[in-house]
Each structure stands twice: as structure tokens, then as C-alpha cells.
Amino acid sequence: MPVVRAQVTAEVPPEVAFVVSQTTGALRLSWDPFIRRQHFLDGAERPAKGVRTLTRSRHGLRMVSEYVSYAPPSHVGMKMVSGPWFFEMFAGGWRFAPAPGGRGTVATWTYSFRCRPRLLRPVMNTVGTWLLGRDIRRRLAAFAAACDDERICAVAVGQGAA
Template sequence: MPVVEASVIVPVPPDVAFAVSQTVAPVRYRWDPFVREQHFVGGATRPGKGVRTFTRSRHGFTMISEYVSFAPPSNVGMKMVAGPWFFTVFAGGWRFTPAAEPGHTVATWKYSFHCRPAPLRPLAHRIGRWLLGRDIRRRIAGYERGCTDPVVLAAARASLADQDELD
């Protein structure tokens, strides 16, 4: 199964880095160039294992994805439940680990996918690696900018405070 991956070091600790990655509209649109529309489905109001989201990409494609793991501040994983016809499988994972420099985080994002139809799969996988590779690099660069954006950081820190109150 093809995989694309991108990493960046951001100047915030892992808990804030994770929280930035989970910001929702409208704050998310400040940093995420891939997402044109995103919201929770099924009555959920915050991310978590089993929660589903609707996403419309900058390409116009839509996908319903489900969180298969949610372990702040270290990782989050999702899988496609419904999406573009050309994917038989699409999944992603985002990992956050402390960087060598204190107060910084290594963010690593990885997507795996499988395309159809079978006769075109070799070509589709090459195109997918190129397109998704380009998108993941743009997206993580936007995330890196978000980790220095005062509005995004304020929203991320507020979500951490809200979570602390729930715990």
C-alpha cells in the first residue's frame, strides 16, 4: 500500500502541537490549506476515538473519516469511511514527539492509500503518491505556520484548558 509522509519541527510543546492539529472551523481554516469545509457528524462536538468528521478538500472531494485512535498529546489516527470512488482505502496518522530542543515538537504526518480500478492501480498509485505527497507537504507547512499564529495558538491553548476542566 503506498504511503506518503512529511515531518516538521514546530516551536511549541507536544500538547500544544497536538491541540493545534485538532483545531476546528473557523480557526482550522487559518492554517490548513487542504480543508475547505470540515465538521463533526453524528452529534459529536469534539474529536475522539470513534468520532466521525465530514471533510471537503481543496480539490472538491468529500470524505467521511473516523478517528481510530486519539491519544493526546502523542498521536491521532483516522480512516476513511466513505469518500472518493478511486480510494478503496485511505488512512492517516499524525504523531507528535518532543524535539531535541526543549519546548519544540517533531510532527510527523503519514497517509496510506489504495486505489481502484485494479487495472489502473500502478498508474493511480504513482499519481496518488505525487498528488498526496504534494498535499501533505503543503498541509504540514500550513500547520507549521499555524503553530506560530497567535489566533491558532490561543484556540489550541483554550481547548487544552477546556479539556483540563473535563478531566
């Protein structure tokens, strides 16, 4: 199963990095280049284990995902419940750890996936690894820039995204 992983150091503490990563609405759309629209499902108002979200990507793809772990300020895990036909399975995890020397946060984002149909899987997994790798690096760069933006951090912390 392919795994795509990227890492960045953000110049904020893990608690702030975590809440920025979990922002929603207009604040999330202001920094995340991947998401076009996103909202909680089933009446949920905040992220938590078991909460489902509907996300529409900038590519126009739609995915319903569910939080399988939610442990501020260290990690978040999600799995696809339903999504694009070519994903048999998709999951993502975000980890936040103090940077060496205690300055900032090392944010590691990981996606794992399996494509279908089985006959085309080797080619589709290769293409998927390339595309998802490009997207995850862009998202992480935007996330680090958001962590450098005092306004975004202040709003995220004020909203209590975590």
C-alpha cells in the same frame, strides 16, 4: 500499499502542537490549506476514538473518516469510511514527539492508501503518491506556521481542542 510521510519541527511543545492540529471550524480553516469544510457527524462535538467527520477538500472531494485512535498529545489516527471513488482504502496518522534537545515538537504526518480499479492501480498509486505528497507537505508547512502564530495557539489551547 503506498505510504506518504512528511515531517516538520514546530517551535511549540507537543501539547500545543497537538491541539493546533485538532482545531475545528473557522480556526482550522484559517490555517489548513487542504480543508474547505469539515464538521463532526452523529452529534459529536469533539474529536475522540470512534467519532466520524465529514470533510470537503479544496479539490471539492468529500470524505467521511473515523478516528481510530486519539491519544493527546502524542498521536491521532483516522480511516476513510467513505470517500472518492478512486480510493479503495485511505488512512492517516499524525504523531507528535518532543524535538531533540527538548525544544519544540517533531510532527510526522502519514497517509496510506490504495487506489482502484485494480487494473489502473500502479499508475493511480504513483499519481496519488505525488499529489498526496504535495498536499501533505503544504499542510505541514501551514501547520508549522499556525504553531508560530500566538493567536492561533492561544485560541486552540483556550478551546481545549485536545
